[in-house]
Amino acid sequence: MNNAQLNELKQRYVASGAASPATQFADRAENALVWDADGNRIIDFAGGIGVLNIGHRHPKVVQAVKDQLDKVMHTCQTVMPYEGYVKVAEKLSQVTPVRGHGKVMLANSGAEALENAVKVARAATGRDNVICFTGGYHGRTFMTMAMNGKVAPYATDFGSMPGNVFRAPYPVPSEGVSDEDALRGLKMALKTDANPKDTAAIVLEPVLGEGGFHAASPGFLKAVRELCDEHGMLMIVDEVQSGFGRTGKLFAIEHSGVEPDIITMAKSMADGMPISALVGTDKVMDASGGNSLGGTYTGSPVSCAAVLAVLEVFEEEQILDKSLALGDRLGERFTQWEQAFDCVANGRHLGAMAAFDLVTADGNPDADLAGALCKKAREKGLILLSCGLWGNTIRFLMPVTIEDEVLEEGLGIIEECLKEVVGSQAAATA
Template sequence: MNNAQLNEMKQKYVANGAASPATQFADRAENALIWDADGNRIIDFAGGIGVLNIGHCHPKVVEAVREQVGRVMHTCQTVMPYEGYVQVAEKLSQISPVRGHGKVMLVNSGAEALENAVKIARAATGKNNVICFDGGYHGRTFMTMAMNGKVAPYAADFGSMPGNVFRAPYPVPFHGVSEEDAIRGLKMTLKTDANPRDTAAIVIEPVLGEGGFYPAPASFLKAVREICDEHGMLMIVDEVQSGFGRTGKMFAIEHSGVEPDLITMAKSMAAGMPISAIVGTDTHMDASGPNSLGGTYSGSPASCAAVLAVLEVFEEENILAKSQALGETLGKRFAQWQARFECVENVRHLGAMAALDIVSADQTPDADLAAALCKRARKKGLILLSCGLFGNTIRFLMPVSIEEEVLEEGLAIVEASLAELTH
């Protein structure tokens, strides 16, 4: 079927709230390229929203999944466990910088990982409250919608959210929130809304994902760690988008030297297969009773095979070094754009987790121009995503493994689109 036929079916059968506004349909993909149902070639700077750090259809991952589904596709690991689950648990325990000895739970999505992290924190501390941050994004289930630091489009249409979730400011100096403001705000939240004796955890992204790719200073993350320790609260680090090499380290929190109690991860850990994980200090992970954690498809055999293959690719292809190098390349190009285009400001990157802000003449966020840039790039054959609390951040999530010539082709499209929109 071609794009037009598929789009007609989409309009008729797919719920509006779940339907993509895009009119092209993926037919096949390889590394940083997608070909649609009409045979058009498209450069992918979105990576399935941060899922494809090692690219589309990496041969090693494809082969591992193919081999696994020929042996065992599903048993439900709580009924009949299998080797892949415990192998993944061992690997994640070894690479995750949590305090003490790490234990692991596997689930299906980033939101499910955050939901279970909250459950584990409550069981481990005997407390209920959770503190999150402005601009944070943790998922689309009800608990994670309550945890998100942005209402629309995630929670605007769905009524009351779960309680016991409180908010603190995230340090983004570009938007007027200094590190000192953020620390003061967090302490005020503990004073006015979330009594520490009733607060189980503080949940933080070391780099805001949907909130705009703003890295938290190492000193701020250390302050959060100290506040948690002072009050007997757990520090939960959400690495769903920043983890698995995006920032030049396996996990973004490693840049700070801080050891959290729990880490959540998903997206690029399986290069496109659905799986996520919570890794945490063993005493916390073991706090709840038998059969209190799990799910029918959690840690499926095929997804576990993909994770193990991804970890091998990281070693064999030196993905972390490639992420650092890609980040440097993007940083240099962004600086050129900032010098050339008045609308480009606050260019930044931590490894290959890179972004820039689109602003109007008075330096205020310009979400309309950011949307126009993404639309113009799409017409030229490049998938580009905006994000941020104000919708004016352009984030770059191309595969770390992208070929140099494809990277340059994509960056040239962004540059040409900026020039056309601001001439």
């Protein structure tokens, strides 16, 4: 079927809240390229929203999935376990920087990992409260919607959220929130809203994902760790988007040297297969009773095979080095664009987790321009995403395995689009 036919079916049968606004349908893909149902070639700078750090259909992952399909597709690991689950747990325990010996629970999605992290933290501490941060994003289930630091579009239409979730400011110096401001706000939340003796955990992203790709400083992360230790709270780090090599480390928290009690992960850990995990200190992870964690599909054999293959690819192809190199190239281009376009500001990157902001002439966030840029890029054959609390951030999540010529082609499209949208905007105000 072609794009037009598929769009007709989408309008008729897919719930509007779940339907993509995109009118092109993916037909096949390879590394950083996608071909739609009409045969159009498209460069992918979104990577399935951070899922494809080693690219679409990495051959080693594809082969591992095919091999697993010839063995076992499903048993439900709580009914009859299998090698893949325990091998993934072993590998994640070895590479995840939590305090002490790590134990692992596998789930299906980032939101499910966060939900279970809160369950584990409550069981381990006997406390209820959770403190999260402005701009944070943790998922679309009810608990994670309550934890998100942004309302629209995630929680706008869904009524009351679960309680015992409190908020503190995330440090974003470019938006006027220093580390000191954020730490003061966190301590104020503990003083006025969330009594420390009733607070199970502080949950944060070391680099905001949907909140605009702002990285917390090592100093702030260390201060949060110290505050948790002072009050017997757990530190939960959400690495769903920043993990698995996006920042040049396997996990972004490694840049700080801080060891959390629990780390959640998903997205690029299986190169497109649905799986997530929480890895935590053994005593914390063992706090809840038997059969208290799990689900029918959690840690499926096929997804586990993909995770093990991904970890091999990271070692064999120096993915972390590639992430650092890609980030440096993006940073250089952002600097050039900031000099060439008044609307481009605050270029930033931690490894290949990179972004810049679009602003008005007086420096305010320009979400309309961000939308126009992404739309124009799609028309020219490039998938580009915006994000941020104000919707004015352009983020880069292309595979770190992207070929040089494809990267340059995509960056050239952005530069061309910037010239066009800035020019049309100037003409409209003349």
